[in-house]
Amino acid sequence: MTSSTQQAAHEQEHDHHGPASGIKRWLFTTNHKDIGSLYLLFSLLMFLIGGGMAMVIRAELFQPGLQLVDPHFFNQMTTVHGLIMVFGAVMPAFTGLANWMVPMMIGAPDMALPRMNNWSFWILPFAFLILLSSLFMEGGGPAFGWTFYAPLSTTYSNDNTALFVFAVHIMGVSSIMGAINVIVTIVNMRAPGMTWMKLPLFVWTWLITAFLLIAVMPVLAGAVTMVLTDKYFGTSFFDAAGGGDPVMFQHIFWFFGHPEVYIMILPAFGVISTIVPTFSRKKLFGYASMVYATSSIALLSFIVWAHHMFTTGMPLAGELFFMYATMLISVPTGVKVFNWVATMWRGSISFEVPMLFAIAFIVLFTLGGFSGLMLAITPADFQYHDTYFVVAHFHYVLVTGAVFSIMAAAYYWLPKWTGYMYSETLAKWHFWLSLVSVNILFFPMHFVGLAGMPRRIPDYALQFADFNALISIGGFAFGLSQLLFVAVVFKCIAGGQRAPAKVWDGAEGLEWDVASPAPYHTFSTPPEVK
Amino acid sequence: MKIAKLITIAMCLLVNMFAFASDYNMRTGVTDISNQVYQLHMTIFWICCVIGLIVFSVMFWALIHHRRSKGAEPAQFHESTKVEILWTAIPFLILVAMAVPATKTLIAMEDTDKADLTIKVTGSQWKWHYEYLGHDVDFYSLMSTPRAQIDNMESKTEHYLLEVDKPLVIPTGKKVRFLLTSDDVIHSWWVPDFAVKKDANPGFINEAWTNVNEPGTYRGQCAELCGKDHGFMPVVVEAKPEAEFQAWLANEKAQNVLAAQQEAALLEQTLSKEELMTTGERVYMAYCAACHQPTGLGLQGVFPALKGSPMVTGDLQAHIEIIMEGRPGTAMQAFAKQLSLKEVAGVITYKRNSWGNDTGEVIQPSQIQAYLDDKQEKAK
Numbered sequence: 001m002t003s004s005t006q007q008a009a010h011e012q013e014h015d016h017h018g019p020a021s022g023i024k025r026w027l028f029t030t031n032h033k034d035i036g037s038l039y040l041l042f043s044l045l046m047f048l049i050g051g052g053m054a055m056v057i058r059a060e061l062f063q064p065g066l067q068l069v070d071p072h073f074f075n076q077m078t079t080v081h082g083l084i085m086v087f088g089a090v091m092p093a094f095t096g097l098a099n100w101m102v103p104m105m106i107g108a109p110d111m112a113l114p115r116m117n118n119w120s121f122w123i124l125p126f127a128f129l130i131l132l133s134s135l136f137m138e139g140g141g142p143a144f145g146w147t148f149y150a151p152l153s154t155t156y157s158n159d160n161t162a163l164f165v166f167a168v169h170i171m172g173v174s175s176i177m178g179a180i181n182v183i184v185t186i187v188n189m190r191a192p193g194m195t196w197m198k199l200p201l202f203v204w205t206w207l208i209t210a211f212l213l214i215a216v217m218p219v220l221a222g223a224v225t226m227v228l229t230d231k232y233f234g235t236s237f238f239d240a241a242g243g244g245d246p247v248m249f250q251h252i253f254w255f256f257g258h259p260e261v262y263i264m265i266l267p268a269f270g271v272i273s274t275i276v277p278t279f280s281r282k283k284l285f286g287y288a289s290m291v292y293a294t295s296s297i298a299l300l301s302f303i304v305w306a307h308h309m310f311t312t313g314m315p316l317a318g319e320l321f322f323m324y325a326t327m328l329i330s331v332p333t334g335v336k337v338f339n340w341v342a343t344m345w346r347g348s349i350s351f352e353v354p355m356l357f358a359i360a361f362i363v364l365f366t367l368g369g370f371s372g373l374m375l376a377i378t379p380a381d382f383q384y385h386d387t388y389f390v391v392a393h394f395h396y397v398l399v400t401g402a403v404f405s406i407m408a409a410a411y412y413w414l415p416k417w418t419g420y421m422y423s424e425t426l427a428k429w430h431f432w433l434s435l436v437s438v439n440i441l442f443f444p445m446h447f448v449g450l451a452g453m454p455r456r457i458p459d460y461a462l463q464f465a466d467f468n469a470l471i472s473i474g475g476f477a478f479g480l481s482q483l484l485f486v487a488v489v490f491k492c493i494a495g496g497q498r499a500p501a502k503v504w505d506g507a508e509g510l511e512w513d514v515a516s517p518a519p520y521h522t523f524s525t526p527p528e529v530k
Numbered sequence: 531m532k533i534a535k536l537i538t539i540a541m542c543l544l545v546n547m548f549a550f551a552s553d554y555n556m557r558t559g560v561t562d563i564s565n566q567v568y569q570l571h572m573t574i575f576w577i578c579c580v581i582g583l584i585v586f587s588v589m590f591w592a593l594i595h596h597r598r599s600k601g602a603e604p605a606q607f608h609e610s611t612k613v614e615i616l617w618t619a620i621p622f623l624i625l626v627a628m629a630v631p632a633t634k635t636l637i638a639m640e641d642t643d644k645a646d647l648t649i650k651v652t653g654s655q656w657k658w659h660y661e662y663l664g665h666d667v668d669f670y671s672l673m674s675t676p677r678a679q680i681d682n683m684e685s686k687t688e689h690y691l692l693e694v695d696k697p698l699v700i701p702t703g704k705k706v707r708f709l710l711t712s713d714d715v716i717h718s719w720w721v722p723d724f725a726v727k728k729d730a731n732p733g734f735i736n737e738a739w740t741n742v743n744e745p746g747t748y749r750g751q752c753a754e755l756c757g758k759d760h761g762f763m764p765v766v767v768e769a770k771p772e773a774e775f776q777a778w779l780a781n782e783k784a785q786n787v788l789a790a791q792q793e794a795a796l797l798e799q800t801l802s803k804e805e806l807m808t809t810g811e812r813v814y815m816a817y818c819a820a821c822h823q824p825t826g827l828g829l830q831g832v833f834p835a836l837k838g839s840p841m842v843t844g845d846l847q848a849h850i851e852i853i854m855e856g857r858p859g860t861a862m863q864a865f866a867k868q869l870s871l872k873e874v875a876g877v878i879t880y881k882r883n884s885w886g887n888d889t890g891e892v893i894q895p896s897q898i899q900a901y902l903d904d905k906q907e908k909a910k
Contacts, residue, residue, distance in 0.1 A: 064690065065682040072758045072829055139831020145755045151732060152715040156655075156757060156861055158832050240733020246716055247731055281598070283608035311718060311753075312729045313710075313736035316640045320633060327625045331618060338617045341589045346605035348598040359593065363586060370578035377628065379563075379635040380571045382727045383556055386718060386753040447554035452722045454753045457761030459680060461692050463553065 018520055027122070030114035032099045033518060037417070038121050039096030040410070044486065046088030046128065047403075051479050053081035058475035061468050066459055074458035075143035076135060082146030086264070087171045088128055090398065093406045094267040095120075095178045098206045100417065102182060104511040104518065105200045107191025107527045112184040120177035127170035134160040134167075145456060147257070150238035150249040154230040161231055165224045172217045179213035182206055191510070193529035197291070200509050201284065204291050205270030208298045212259045212266070215302075219256040223249065247312050254305035262301045265397060266294055268365075268405035269336055272358050274509070275408055276340050279355035280347030281506035286339040293332035293339075300329050310381045319378050326376035330369065337366055352504070353427040357408035360435055361401060368396030371446065386456075389449025395442045407434075407485065414492050415499030419517030422492040430488060433481040440474030557722050560744045560769070564725035566635045574628060581624075639725075642737040645707030647700070653710075653717030653730040653752065655861060656759040656820060660698045663709075667782045670868055671696050672816055673762050677824065680762075692749040695816075697766035701775035702742045710736040714861065718754035721767055727753055742769040757861070758832075759820045793871055796895040801872070803879065803892045810880025813873045818881075821861060826885035833861070837885040846891065849878055850901045866902075871895035 019025045019034065029035060056077050060068050069077070099117065103110055111117045135141040139158035142148065153161060186207045190199070199207075226237040226249070236242020238249045269290075277284045284290065306314060306322040314322075340362055349355070371393040375381050384390060414422050444467045449455075453464045460468065499516040510529070514522045558568045596602045650661040661668035674695045678684040687693075700706045710719055712730040720727040721740075728738040742748075752763035770778060815824065821833040828835035836842045842849060853874055856864035865874065875895045882889040 064686060066680055067682065070829075071761060072832060075755070075758065075760075137831070139829075143758070149716055149755070152755065152757060155859055156715050160831075240731075245734070247729075247734070280596075280604065282604040283606075285607075286609050286614055288609070289614050311727050313731065313734070316637065319636060319640070323632065323636070324629060327629060330625065331621050334621045335614070335618055337585060341585060341592070342613070343608075344589060344592040345596065346602070346607075347592070347596050348602045348604040349593060349596055350598045359589075362589065366582065366585070370582060373578060374571065374574050377570055377574050377632045379567045379632055379639055379725070380556075380574065382639070383567060383571070383722065383725055385727060386720075386755075450556045451554050452557070452750070454720070454751050454761075456755045457751075459691060459761050462686060462688070462690050467554075 028118070030110075030118050031520060032103050032111045032114070032117065033417075033520065035111075035117050035121050036096045036098075036100030039092045039099055042121070042124060043089050043093035043096060043406075044489070046084050046092070048482070048486070049132070050081050050084035050089055051482060053077045053084070054475060055479050057081065058472040060458055061460070062472040063469065064460055064462055064465050069458070071458045072140065072143055075145075075456070076141045078456055079142045079145050079148075080131065080135065083131065083142070083168075084128070085398070086146065086260070087168075087175075088124075090264045090402050090406070091175060092124060094206075094209070094264070094402075095175075097202075097267065097271070097406070097409055097413075098178075098182050101413065101511060102185060102203055102206060103189070104514065104522055105203050105509055106186060106189060106194050107510050107523045107529065108185060108189035109521060109523050109526075111181050112189055113181045116177050117181055120174045120181065123170050124174050127167045127174065130163050130170070131167035134163040137163075147250075147253060148224075148227065149253075150227060150230065150246050153227050154238060157231065162228065165228045168224045169221060172221045175213050176217045179210035179217075182210040183214075186210075191523065191526040191529050197288065198529060200270075201273040201287070201290055202267070202270035205266045205273075205294050208294050209263050209266045212263050212298055212301065216256040216259045216263075219252060220260075223252045223256065226252075247309070250309050250312060251306065254308045255302075257308065258305040259298075259301040261394075261397075262297060264402045265365075266298065268361070268402050269294060271405045271409040271412075272340060272361055273336075275354050275358040275412055276343050276362075277508070278412075278504050278506045279352060279358070280344045280349050282343060282347035284339070285342035285345075286335070289335055290339055293335045296332040297329060300325065300332070304329060307376060307378075307381070310378050311385050323376060323378045327373065330373050330376075333369055337362060337369075348506075352411075353422075353424065353431055354408045354412035356428070356431045356435075357404050357411065360431070361404045361408065364396055364400030364404070364438075368393055368401055371396065384449065386454055387449035388445040388453045388455055391455050392442050392445035392449060395445070399442065400438055404434075410489065412504075413511075414489070415503040416511060416516050416518055418493050419499055419515075420492050420496035421499050421503075422488050423496065426484060426488045426491070430481060430484040433484065434478060437474050437477035437481055441471055441478050442474070444471050444474075559723040559725055560742050560746065560748065561724050561740055562743070563635070563639055563740070564723060566631075566638070567725040570632055570635060573631070577624060577628065581621075642707050642739045644705060645739060646704040648707045648709060649698070649700070650709045650711070651698075651719050651730065652713055653719065653756070653763075654713035654863060655715065655757050656752070656763040658698075658717075658719070658763070658765060659713075662779070665779060665783070667779060667786065669696050669782075671698060671766070673764050675762075677815065677819070689749065691762065692751070692764045692766065694764055694766045697747070697768045699768045699770060699775060699778050700740075700742065701772045702745050702769045703772065705739055705741045707737065707739045710738065713863065715756045716754050717752050717756045717763070719750075719765060720753040721748050721750040721765055723748040723750075724767075729754055745769050745771055745774075758829075762820075789870070793895070796872055797899050798896075800894055801875070801892075803883075806872075806876045806879040806892060806894075807883065809872060809876030810878070811884075813869060813877040814880050817865065817868065818877065826881070826887075836881055837887065842881050843887050843889055846878075846893070846897075847901070849882070850874075850893075850898060853878060854898075854901065871898045874898045 060074055137160050139160055142164040144153040144157055186203055229235040230237050236244040238244045238246045273284055273290055304322060304326045307326040310319060375384055411427055448464045448467045453460055501515050502512040510527060556568055556571050558565055648663045650663055652659040657670050657672045659670050671694045674693045675691050679686045710728050710730040712732040717730040718727055719730055724740040726738050726740050728736050746769055748767045750765040752760060822828050822836050826837040854866040856862045872895050875893045875898050878893045882891050
């Protein structure tokens with residue numbers, strides 16, 4: 001490859017299409033880096049808002065009895081916390097990472113559909129404004145859980161449900177457009193020589209994620225539309241009195257919902273598969289098997305949905321099928337973990353903050369995987385189902401899984417985005433505080449769940465009191481620690497030690513060939529990949 | 531790395547401490563099935579522990595010994611078909627080994643045939659209704675924890691939130707089948723000691739069963755989010771030896787006859803306002819306050835206020851009708867089958883004379899009976 005750093009600087013000099021200034025730059029931008037930044041900052045904001053709701057939940061659950069909020073508001077908090085974290089924090093963060101990194105990783109000048117890219121971001125804030133505004137209206141926001149099971153979300157919900165439905169529709173449209181953009185970009189805009197089996201794993205995992213999104217977001221749109229017509233227009237999709245079936249809602253929802261879980265974790269696998277080799281200074285072990293494992297997980301995700309519904313009264317054959325299929329998922333997932341460990345084995349490992357988060361991811365995500373395997377065992381699931389054991393499980397895979405990987409990615413690429421190194425000291429504080437507090441927060445949830453505490457309750461029996469106080473303390477500590485992350489990010493944007501083009505000595509990939517910060521336009525002439 | 535090690539050790543200790551402290555593990559329960567489920571839970575738990583121990587030992591070994599700061603030079607290998615096939619095949623075999631006992635237990639759990647007693651369990655916001663099929667005994671079971679304990683005005687007692695006014699009673703050593711359904715949203719009937727958790731779906735009937743080995747009182751909760759008071763919907767089951775159970779059942783039947791006689795006698799009487807208000811307040815707090823609030827103010831946009839409401843202060847017949855028949859398509863239930871004539875008369879009197887509603891009207895059980903007679907007449 002030519003000395004691309006110089007080339008990039010050269011390109012910038014002759015660039016007459018620099019960013020517009022002021023608010024217009026951000027409103028009208030079609031630049032993948034600007035849109036990536038918008039997605040990431042939006043996701044950070046949503047992470048803080050959703051986190052604030054988690055603080056309300058934990059404050060109410062600090063002691064038995066009702067102290068701060070009434071049960072109806074508590075239900076709104078659990079519902080909107082879930083919706084915001086899934087659709088507002090985790091998914092946009094990954095879309096932001098894809099926007100920033102996919103074109104640079106495959107040597108493309110931008111995303112394939114830049115105007116649509118602008119639109120898919122800018123409808124998102126409106127979706128969340130609509131959702132959040134319902135909290136302030138008479139009757140309050142959605143209070144039926146982020147899973148909005150009918151008929152609680154239809155006949156028995158308040159009139160603001162239409163706002164929830166409309167907000168989810170907009171989020172879905174945004175996700176679908178984002179996914180189309182990623183697919184079209186990866187399929188058409190790879191630099192010469194960037195063959196399929198040379199694609200960075202982050203690009204691979206996002207490609208597969210994008211297909212999942214296109215497959216299931218319309219299913220979610222269908223589900224919310226049926227909720228809408230059941231509630232407002234007298235249809236009976238989910239009402240037995242009119243010939244419908246409330247359990248059918250759950251089948252439709254989880255047919256979306258389970259692939260959705262992998263939508264939130266596959267890009268995380270890509271991030272970890274990028275970071276671990278860099279700081280082990282060794283090539284990723286089993287690249288091909290990583291690609292195949294990711295594809296198998298994606299395919300299996302379509303045939304396991306009913307493991308969320310073992311207690312709904314399925315026939316025995318159905319329970320057995322979904323139990324076996326679910327257990328099967330642990331095989332490709334295991335392959336991934338083994339590959340990461342094998343990558344570290346006999347490497348030359350160093351522990352910069354992205355690597356610390358990646359290691360924490362591997363251990364804690366695997367822990368979440370183990371509880372997932374336990375949940376797959378149907379007879380045991382009858383005991384775990386809808387208890388705090390499940391809450392512990394999905395927070396391990398989503399917080400110490402997806403969110404930790406996003407933080408790892410943020411630290412890993414921040415110098416490339418801003419041109420400055422982040423403060424390693426502050427970042428280390430952020431990591432260790434998060435690591436300790438997140439486990440105080442989520443680990444004891446396994447025990448209260450096993451001891452019989454149901455999820456989504458605003459008050460609990462006395463035997464759960466000690467652990468809940470501990471969990472809440474962990475929660476407050478974890479919440480506060482994230483303010484440190486905000487500080488590190490904005491400090492890094494403001495300035496600091498200049499970052500070189502290749503920030504990490506063990507890093508590989510086209511993004512490290514361009515200057516730091518990455519020029520506004522990169523790879524106007526495609527690089528040659530050998 | 532010292533901190534990391536310390537944390538690892540602390541976590542291991544935690545796991546050990548708590549895995550054995552039975553208070554914080556799954557209960558073994560009091561049925562053969564619940565014991566099998568506990569065994570499955572512990573087996574898969576230990577399998578996970580062993581796998582985790584092996585994988586993380588290897589990883590931490592690498593993290594400690596293959597560090598750049600120790601001068602480690604990276605190796606060049608990056609694939610090995612043999613190893614990769616091996617670590618795909620071994621987990622698969624472990625899974626097959628795990629699936630066998632799980633399948634056996636599951637088949638046993640789903641076999642609801644040849645039950646000695648069948649009880650229909652109906653969930654509604656936020657109480658359970660139990661009906662002993664073929665025995666002419668049925669009743670509602672509501673949480674009995676006083677509001678003052680929840681609001682922290684009184685100290686909380688031992689079975690806070692896990693106590694009911696009238697528990698379900700079942701015989702030990704008999705196969706008891708439950709038929710579960712719901713009158714409104716989806717609920718889930720869960721008794722951890724039986725390893726029974728089954729959803730109660732409106733319009734459909736689910737089946738579950740148990741066979742309890744030991745007499746005792748067993749407590750659980752609704753496990754599916756069912757609206758505002760989902761957290762206040764406990765399940766309490768008393769398991770009694772067969773003879774005691776039969777005596778209890780006979781007594782229930784006798785009580786039913788007696789109650790019907792008293793109800794008939796009431797029709798001839800005129801009850802005092804005080805008596806009706808006392809009954810009414812008790813019923814209101816147990817059945818109505820969850821939605822309409824103890825203050826009668828309701829929840830704006832969710833549950834209507836009764837204070838100053840034309841429904842409550844206006845036409846009496848319309849008021850009786852909405853209490854008896856409910857309002858389909860809303861959370862307002864039909865209370866005709868839930869409350870006695872005296873209770874309905876009491877609660878209507880209470881609502882029409884509380885929170886500044888001052889109609890001064892006193893409604894007698896006979897007026898409620900008149901409504902029922904009238905309805906029957908119209909049906910003809």
